[in-house]
Amino acid sequence: MLGRALEVVPCSCSGRVGDRVAKSAKRRAPLWARLTAVFGAVLMVTSGVVLVGGNALISKYTGSLDAGTKLVGDPANGATKAGAKEIKGPLNILMAGIDPRDNKTAPLSDSIIVAHIPASMDQVFLFSIPRDLYVDIPAFPTTGFGGGKSKINAAMSFGSSVGNGKHDVEQGFQLLTKTVSQLTGIKQFDAGAIINFGGFKKIVEAMGGVTMTVDMTVKSEHLKPNGKPRDRLPSCADNTCEHPYIGVQKVYKPGTYHLEAWEALDYVRQRYGLPHSDYDRQRHQQQFIKAMAKQAMSKGVVTDPAKMLKILNAAGDAVKFGAANGTSVLDWGLALRGLDTDTMVSIKLPGGGIFEGGKYRGEGLGPNTDKFFEAVKNDKIPEFLLAHPEFVNTNS
Numbered sequence: 275m276l277g278r279a280l281e282v283v284p285c286s287c288s289g290r291v292g293d294r295v296a297k298s299a300k301r302r303a304p305l306w307a308r309l310t311a312v313f314g315a316v317l318m319v320t321s322g323v324v325l326v327g328g329n330a331l332i333s334k335y336t337g338s339l340d341a342g343t344k345l346v347g348d349p350a351n352g353a354t355k356a357g358a359k360e361i362k363g364p365l366n367i368l369m370a371g372i373d374p375r376d377n378k379t380a381p382l383s384d385s386i387i388v389a390h391i392p393a394s395m396d397q398v399f400l401f402s403i404p405r406d407l408y409v410d411i412p413a414f415p416t417t418g419f420g421g422g423k424s425k426i427n428a429a430m431s432f433g434s435s436v437g438n439g440k441h442d443v444e445q446g447f448q449l450l451t452k453t454v455s456q457l458t459g460i461k462q463f464d465a466g467a468i469i470n471f472g473g474f475k476k477i478v479e480a481m482g483g484v485t486m487t488v489d490m491t492v493k494s495e496h497l498k499p500n501g502k503p504r505d506r507l508p509s510c511a512d513n514t515c516e517h518p519y520i521g522v523q524k525v526y527k528p529g530t531y532h533l534e535a536w537e538a539l540d541y542v543r544q545r546y547g548l549p550h551s552d553y554d555r556q557r558h559q560q561q562f563i564k565a566m567a568k569q570a571m572s573k574g575v576v577t578d579p580a581k582m583l584k585i586l587n588a589a590g591d592a593v594k595f596g597a598a599n600g601t602s603v604l605d606w607g608l609a610l611r612g613l614d615t616d617t618m619v620s621i622k623l624p625g626g627g628i629f630e631g632g633k634y635r636g637e638g639l640g641p642n643t644d645k646f647f648e649a650v651k652n653d654k655i656p657e658f659l660l661a662h663p664e665f666v667n668t669n670s
């Protein structure tokens with residue numbers, strides 16, 4: 275990474291990382307940048323707009339982001355409207371990235387990321403759930419789904435049907451939340467966000483692209499070097515082929531580059547042909563979040579109110595956010611003003627393929643992941659990482 279990139283090492287209250295945390299506490303990153311670590315690089319301009327135009331203005335531009343309690347709360351019971359002062363750590367936030375789909379297509383969560391904020395409210399730990407993780411998906415009476423084993427990215431699909439062949443991604447997110455809760459033991463997520471990759475491209479475009487480090491050679495499955503879609507095999511016109519594309523393809527080589535929006539999003543969605551497939555993609559997505567935070571901290575954004583408002587406009591098409599206690603995006607922006615992206619730590623969960631009768635079923639988690647989830651529940655992640663440094667994503 276460029277600049278003050280985080281050297282991701284297990285953190286504790288003492289030692290090299292502890293010293294870095296103490297120093298960074300004296301030079302807090304702007305709030306709009308710190309929010310990036312929490313909401314998937316989407317709300318990085320919130321505080322800046324407040325400073326430019328006040329709370330009324332920010333409310334106008336963030337109103338379309340709020341989905342209320344529908345994502346992680348209980349819509350039947352509702353929630354008492356709370357304010358920023360009611361948002362206290364430790365906090366767990368579930369984020370899901372989806373490809374653009376209409377309401378007639380069942381959604382799949384192509385990326386699932388959990389952000390854990392400790393009680394101190396000054397740091398963020400990110401870990402990804404493999405999209406192909408083979409798990410028990412609980413029953414969901416709303417759609418009549420009886421529960422069963424499947425890849426976790428299908429949970430949103432099983433929970434999204436609203437009848438007449440239509441689907442609701444926010445309703446589907448509720449089943450994803452229940453599934454991740456069952457997997458991790460996190461009883462209640464404090465907030466959730468659905469990020470539409472198609473709309474998110476507009477946010478990156480509004481920021482003028484993003485500078486990030488490419489850590490390995492990656493060939494695009496989907497695009498040509500000019501960004502146009504690759505040609506498809508005539509025999510794969512019915513979308514039944516696993517790899518239907520042919521011809522020249524975009525290649526990302528190791529190094530630090532300023533990527534256009536289409537390049538950055540194409541890079542972080544690739545997994546085919548990578549040594550560790552989806553595990554490499556998870557790392558690249560976490561690197562992207564950090565790179566967006568750094569980009570948001572540049573003078574070209576913070577000193578340009580028009581650009582900040584353009585980003586928030588784009589966010590309305592890209593993100594839906596909801597909190598269990600009914601708090602808004604603005605409330606969370608004010609509550610998380612102490613976060614520091616310089617001390618953000620990304621976690622890699624070990625795992626490998628599960629095969630039944632020689633057939634690939636999905637991914638399974640490796641040793642000590644149950645202990646990691648216990649550390650998340652007990653707000654003891656630094657202590658766990660000190661004992662298990664292999665969980666730290668050293669390439670991000």
